[in-house]
Amino acid sequence: MTAEASLRQHDAVVTRLRHFLDALASAAPDEQSGERLRHDLARWTEDLRRYAVPESRRYYGRSPTLASAGQATTPWYVVDEATPPERLAGRASFGTFFLGGRGAAHGGTIPLLFDELFGWLANSEGMPPSRTAYLTTNYRAVVGIGRPLTFTAWTDRVEGRKRFLRAELRDGDTVCAEADALFVTLRPGQP
Numbered sequence: 001m002t003a004e005a006s007l008r009q010h011d012a013v014v015t016r017l018r019h020f021l022d023a024l025a026s027a028a029p030d031e032q033s034g035e036r037l038r039h040d041l042a043r044w045t046e047d048l049r050r051y052a053v054p055e056s057r058r059y060y061g062r063s064p065t066l067a068s069a070g071q072a073t074t075p076w077y078v079v080d081e082a083t084p085p086e087r088l089a090g091r092a093s094f095g096t097f098f099l100g101g102r103g104a105a106h107g108g109t110i111p112l113l114f115d116e117l118f119g120w121l122a123n124s125e126g127m128p129p130s131r132t133a134y135l136t137t138n139y140r141a142v143v144g145i146g147r148p149l150t151f152t153a154w155t156d157r158v159e160g161r162k163r164f165l166r167a168e169l170r171d172g173d174t175v176c177a178e179a180d181a182l183f184v185t186l187r188p189g190q191p
C-alpha cells in the first residue's frame with residue numbers, strides 16, 4: 001500500500017472509531033450485545049497488536065493533514081488556515097463521547113483541544129520541539145455537544161526559548177473558551 005493510501009485508510013478507520021465512541025458513550029446495551037461487543041473488541045485488540053510500530057511510524061496524532069491529526073480521542077477539528085508559527089484557524093465539534101453533563105462538553109476536553117492546536121503551532125516543521133509549560137483556560141460559555149464551532153490559535157510573542165500562545169473557541173459570535181499558554185523550546189538532551 002502507498003503511504004497516501006495508508007493515510008486514507010487510517011483516516012477512514014479513525015472516523016469510524018470516533019462514531020463508535022460516540023455511540024458507546026450514548027448506549028446502554030443489553031447483556032448479549034455487551035458480551036458480543038467485548039468479544040469483538042478483544043479480537044481486534046489482539047489483531048492490531050501484531051502491527052505495532054515505533055512512534056515515528058505512527059499515524060495516530062501525527063498526521064497534520066487529517067482531521068484531528070488522525071485521532072479519535074481529541075474533539076474533532078480541522079485546520080482551514082495555517083500560517084505557522086503565527087496562526088491556525090479552523091472548525092471543531094465535540095461529539096457525545098466528550099460530554100461532561102447537561103449537554104455541555106467536559107471541562108477537561110477543552111484544554112485538550114487547545115493543547116493540541118498549540119502543539120501544532122509551536123512544533124511546526126523546521127521548529128525545534130517544545131512542550132507545554134502551562135496552559136490556562138477560561139470557560140466563558142458552555143461548549144454544546146454537536147455544535148459547529150470555530151477556533152483561532154496564534155503566537156502572541158516569543159522571548160528566547162519561551163513561546164506565549166493564545167487561542168479562542170467560538171460558537172457563532174459567542175466566545176465559549178479562551179486559552180493562553182507557554183511553550184518552552186527543549187534543550188538538547190531533554191525528553
Ligand SMILES: CCCCCCCC/C=C\CCCCCCCC(=O)SCCNC(=O)CCNC(=O)[C@H](O)C(C)(C)COP(=O)(O)OP(=O)(O)OC[C@H]1O[C@@H](n2cnc3c(N)ncnc32)[C@H](O)[C@@H]1OP(=O)(O)O
Nearest residue numbers: 062115116119120123129130131132133134162182184187
Ligand atoms: C517534544 C514534543 C513535540 C514532538 C512533536 C512530534 C510530532 C508531533 C507534533 C505536534 C503534535 C502536537 C500534539 C500536542 C502536543 C502538545 C504539547 C504537550 O502537551 S507537551 C506535554 C505536557 N508538557 C510537559 O510534559 C512539559 C513538562 N515540563 C518540562 O519538560 C519542563 O518544565 C519545560 C521543558 C517546560 C521547561 O523546563 P526547562 O528546564 O527546559 O526550562 P526552565 O529553565 O525551567 O524554563 C525556561 C523558561 O521558561 C520559564 N518557565 C518554565 N516553566 C514555566 C511555567 N510553568 N510558568 C512560567 N514560566 C515557566 C522559566 O521561568 C524560564 O524562563 P526565563 O528563561 O528564566 O525567563
